[in-house]
């Protein structure tokens with residue numbers, strides 16, 4: 204059971220200025236909080252209290268009944284709080300299961316007044332604060348791009364012990380239903396600061412989406428070069444110093460999740476992730492080896508979905524024949540055939556360079572892929588045709604991490620049996636299962652229907668679909684071999700698409 208009491212900051216309607224009478228009002232509010240805390244103590248409930256600031260309409264109280272924003276730890280008032288924005292304090296009383304679910308004291312650095320520094324420098328001002336346990340990213344949803352990763356990410360965030368990074372894509376939490384841990388969102392909106400992230404990668408993503416997804420820490424050089432502290436600063440902290448919060452609760456294990464589907468395709472990422480985990484293990488006695496999730500999707504459908512996204516985003520504007528620009532279906536089919544041709548030509552060009560390497564092996568394809576990714580500038584961000592070479596991508600990762608650290612999840616299974624997937628993933632992450640009612644819920648996020656992009660099912664004509672199907676045949680055969688090996692290692696119950 205959870206009880207939420209809102210105690211308004213009562214100011215005299217006759218106040219001459221915003222600060223007039225503020226001290227008295229704050230004293231009255233403090234006294235009301237103390238009385239409420241006494242009540243909670245007398246009823247021997249576990250409880251927590253939090254002061255909440257509302258900066259603007261985004262922090263409308265209606266957002267606060269979802270997730271953790273309205274709970275835990277009573278903070279001292281900082282000088283910034285003595286302004287007109289400081290409108291309310293909220294008391295939440297929690298007990299039982301809801302304590303874990305709703306009362307963990309997570310805090311996003313950039314939302315904290317005293318920590319805004321992290322936006323301005325590479326160092327996190329609270330990184331050394333031992334009273335804050337970082338929710339370190341040890342779980343990685345690395346692909347495949349357009350595989351349904353947003354749905355899986357959103358469904359995992361419902362678990363009380365899984366957190367995404369602060370910021371990244373923002374989401375209209377109130378309407379999306381992904382309310383849990385909603386205060387992670389809008390970090391950058393709060394600061395109104397798009398300048399902090401200038402660099403090769405451009406602005407921090409701000410488009411509507413899901414909180415904490417697509418951080419690109421490991422594949423965008425400008426972010427990677429800012430170092431480990433920079434990345435960890437963007438994960439919420441668990442505050443254990445609160446006198447009101449039981450320490451066992453504060454120390455509850457949290458798993459940070461980095462869901463960036465481009466990671467699977469980008470050659471440098473596995474080694475970078477490994478080095479982060481190594482450094483984390485050596486400095487924190489952590490034993491985490493990293494856990495990796497990959498959603499697999501039929502490569503033809505994945506390609507169509509990618510095309511729809513790229514077309515809608517304008518990435519292909521100068522690559523589509525003007526005659527086709529007004530007809531997305533024709534554009535998609537024509538582009539597909541042209542890309543297949545370009546790929547075959549590129550492959551032939553490089554085949555001789557690869558000398559005696561066994562033709563058709565994943566290693567061979569991996570090399571061709573690397574070489575052709577430079578040649579095929581048309582294939583934006585490697586997400587087009589090359590995005591479907593799942594076996595070569597996975598083999599590349601398996602050179603660095605053991606296959607047992609991976610779970611391969613067919614999108615078809617995520618779509619049809621969400622509870623099985625949710626429980627298998629939480630088990631894999633050594634976490635208790637989601638509540639049954641939540642695990643069974645289907646999550647469909649980032650679908651064509653939600654966005655302006657064209658539906659993908661009939662995007663490609665029969666010729667283009669067929670050409671793609673036979674194009675991917677050898678790669679799919681390699682994937683089957685890989686999945687068989689994976690199953691023979693008795694790693695996971697999941698089969699192929």
Ligand SMILES: Nc1ncnc2c1ncn2[C@@H]1O[C@H](COP(=O)(O)OS(=O)(=O)O)[C@@H](OP(=O)(O)O)[C@H]1O
Pocket residue numbers: 347348349350351352353354464504507508509511512614617618645646647648649650651652659660
């Ligand atoms: N539950 C479920 N069932 C079936 N299909 C689903 C589901 N969830 C997401 N999707 C489809 O996955 C596509 C989006 O994938 P991603 O979220 O991974 O895209 S992205 O890489 O993050 O941009 C996108 O595909 P298209 O609609 O074909 O574009 C989604 O519709």
